[in-house]
Amino acid sequence: DQQVKQNSPSLSVQEGRISILNCDYTNSMFDYFLWYKKYPAEGPTFLISISSIKDKNEDGRFTVFLNKSAKHLSLHIVPSQPGDSAVYFCAASLSGGSNYKLTFGKGTLLTVNP
């Protein structure tokens, strides 16, 4: 059962435009969310995170929005650059106890065209 879902396997965007990557989750006990970027043959690189007490977090060109009632988060990249082309993973962790594991979606391949 996929608790974190990234329903778009791929997304293609023109350089300079906005990229919007979406993520849905089913477990209401998730309270911390992260986005990672992954290039082929490399490990995931942390991009940005958000706690469930917030609905927005911004870092440079990257902004993450969290809608708890809809169990939905999105990553906005503005402006998109060719170097942003990679697989983007949404991840979530559960609240409470000593449960620190991350649950990942399957990823979205972003292609930014020059």
Place this chain on the structure above:
Amino acid sequence: DTGVSQDPRHKITKRGQNVTFRCDPISEHNRLYWYRQTLGQGPEFLTYFQNEAQLEKSRLLSDRFSAERPKGSFSTLEIQRTEQGDSAMYLCASSLGLIRQETQYFGPGTRLLVL
């Protein structure tokens, strides 16, 4: 380089052989995690350590898998009697271990191919 390092980066083995991977976390990171990623999937949690204590293991970690972190620094993941289904990217991550909501930083991974 002060990031998470993993060794080897690639491993090809024959079915039935044992393999061992090493992970060196970021210095002073108390928590260390192992994940496995197969084609078309996101990373899946295997196990994690708080210092030298292994505190959680996924059901994915069969009895052929064993992980250690003997002195709370580097960690090893051993797979005994490898099977073709073990072919995957094995990822190690670490975090400070001070609060619950922490960023996990990943290494480059070890890609295992079982023939």
